[in-house]
Amino acid sequence: MQDKKNLLIVFLACTVVWLGIDLWLKPDPKVNQSSYSSLTTASGNDLARSAHVDSSKGISALPSGAMVSFENQKISGSVDLKGAIIRHCLLKEYKETTEPNSPPVEILSQDGKGYGACLGWTQSAGQQTDLPDSETLWTASHSTLTPDQKVTLSWINKKGLSFFIDLSLDDQHLITVTQRVENHSNESVDPGAPLYALIRQGPISNTRHQKIRYGKTNMMLHEGAVGMVDGKLQEKSYKDLIKDGQGLWLPYSGSIQNGKQGVKGWLGLTDKYWLAAIIPSNHADGRFAAERTSPESAEIYKVEVRQNSWVKTSDTPSVYALEPGQDRTYENWHLFLGPKKVSLLEEYEKKLSIDHFDMAVDFGWFYFITKPMFFLLSSLQQLVGNFVLAILIMTIVVKIILFPLSARSFRSMSRMRLLQPQIQALKTRFADDKMRLNQAMVDLYKREKINPVSGCLPMLVQIPILFSLYKVLFISIEMRHASFLGLISDLSAPDPTSLFSGFGLFPWIVPTWLHIGIWPILMGLTMVVQQMMNSSSITDNQQKIMLTYVMPVVFTYMMASFPVGLVIYWTWSNFLTMVQQWFMMRYHQSV
Numbered sequence: 001m002q003d004k005k006n007l008l009i010v011f012l013a014c015t016v017v018w019l020g021i022d023l024w025l026k027p028d029p030k031v032n033q034s035s036y037s038s039l040t041t042a043s044g045n046d047l048a049r050s051a052h053v054d055s056s057k058g059i060s061a062l063p064s065g066a067m068v069s070f071e072n073q074k075i076s077g078s079v080d081l082k083g084a085i086i087r088h089c090l091l092k093e094y095k096e097t098t099e100p101n102s103p104p105v106e107i108l109s110q111d112g113k114g115y116g117a118c119l120g121w122t123q124s125a126g127q128q129t130d131l132p133d134s135e136t137l138w139t140a141s142h143s144t145l146t147p148d149q150k151v152t153l154s155w156i157n158k159k160g161l162s163f164f165i166d167l168s169l170d171d172q173h174l175i176t177v178t179q180r181v182e183n184h185s186n187e188s189v190d191p192g193a194p195l196y197a198l199i200r201q202g203p204i205s206n207t208r209h210q211k212i213r214y215g216k217t218n219m220m221l222h223e224g225a226v227g228m229v230d231g232k233l234q235e236k237s238y239k240d241l242i243k244d245g246q247g248l249w250l251p252y253s254g255s256i257q258n259g260k261q262g263v264k265g266w267l268g269l270t271d272k273y274w275l276a277a278i279i280p281s282n283h284a285d286g287r288f289a290a291e292r293t294s295p296e297s298a299e300i301y302k303v304e305v306r307q308n309s310w311v312k313t314s315d316t317p318s319v320y321a322l323e324p325g326q327d328r329t330y331e332n333w334h335l336f337l338g339p340k341k342v343s344l345l346e347e348y349e350k351k352l353s354i355d356h357f358d359m360a361v362d363f364g365w366f367y368f369i370t371k372p373m374f375f376l377l378s379s380l381q382q383l384v385g386n387f388v389l390a391i392l393i394m395t396i397v398v399k400i401i402l403f404p405l406s407a408r409s410f411r412s413m414s415r416m417r418l419l420q421p422q423i424q425a426l427k428t429r430f431a432d433d434k435m436r437l438n439q440a441m442v443d444l445y446k447r448e449k450i451n452p453v454s455g456c457l458p459m460l461v462q463i464p465i466l467f468s469l470y471k472v473l474f475i476s477i478e479m480r481h482a483s484f485l486g487l488i489s490d491l492s493a494p495d496p497t498s499l500f501s502g503f504g505l506f507p508w509i510v511p512t513w514l515h516i517g518i519w520p521i522l523m524g525l526t527m528v529v530q531q532m533m534n535s536s537s538i539t540d541n542q543q544k545i546m547l548t549y550v551m552p553v554v555f556t557y558m559m560a561s562f563p564v565g566l567v568i569y570w571t572w573s574n575f576l577t578m579v580q581q582w583f584m585m586r587y588h589q590s591v
Contacts, residue, residue: 173338
């Protein structure tokens, strides 16, 4: 009777825990639509003070004035001529939802849903030059930026110093920027040393903000600032930026040292599928910075790249000053706005000599395992034309590769199962003498030439591989909006069916925390069968019930909120493991 009470308590406790987790971590139903506050930059040790952007002047959602639109086959958006701010960018190949009339994903947005980007010049110490800022009204050479048509933005200050921003767009996801200065005045002028490029995350909804602050966002992947600085991956999550304030402030080197060209770093803001990144020239020196600010009640997260050198100067007698009639062309930099698609990132990595641009995808600690698995999955998808079939085939391939280790584990388990009657007899015989019991069991293992630990070691070796496979499926953008058999329209979302709505037969709306679809149930059933196969040697009834029935129920509810593509993989993997185990048990029983 007491055992049943304990079992009921454990079951209720597990249910309450998972209900609480689901309610706490479920997606926000609404996104904060508040407009961007001012885009500020940094200098020295304070990112908010240094750039020539007036932080007291808020930037409205869409200020009056002309826009330069840009478009190619992959992206479209606009550059605001007030402040030369890239305010808007759509990813034309990706939709917000699976609905036919769903709008494209906004990676840059003027209404606070996505990232924003701006660029400019920074005042040198003691400098008094009139530089462009967030209120500057630029003149554009053309109204549209395309792969076939570049656009030049120009502005002249009161002293006759002309500033130019040359914009070009490739045929995918890259905007290239080159900044120039010409001195048409009658005196020497310092136009400012460092250039800056800034990307910021707009205001975050209160619920999302609380999850970030207390570390309740997804632990399976990195979201926040990410970059490669002189060969070292730098990651600062949103929570880290809240805790540290200024999360990164690192110099990077692009100068030639010991006859070798410095590597090209990059820095950006990322979430699960999208990346907005700044890529400075590999000829220029500079520094990277990432921090958070707190205007009013919404925290803003931003990354910045400062660039200190230029391409050429016509007979410049000093480091910074421009004499009358002289000009300066600064090193160009690039802005990447797009999906974290490995093939796309690697294409740019090779084309622009970017250092490990593919690591914007969070392959995790087991990068050397995870990335080859991703390439295997990607190749299979291209071969069979369906992501789910690719998952099923890859799981079989992994099972075949790991079969020697699995066979060793099953062999050890089978031999241990055959010894259970003798072990139980020893426990009964030496029930009051644990020392003699332990010695008798050691003697039995020696006599039968069995190492009870040998069955666990192969499983430990498999854990990094299985976790890497799980990670690949979790982060793959290819799983987003991928369909399966016409019943599932998005493998990256939870199973849309629900046990409590008769899997769609009943018309009522089921609360999110009660959505338990057919695939999580199938996964739970495979766990029950698997545990029944493994628990035949367990004599403790309470432990057997806990492992065989309670744990599968808990995992079923937990996996109901996971992407259905992962649940399909887990179900199929359980089934293959059961088949392997059944054949191995039959084989060893017959030997």
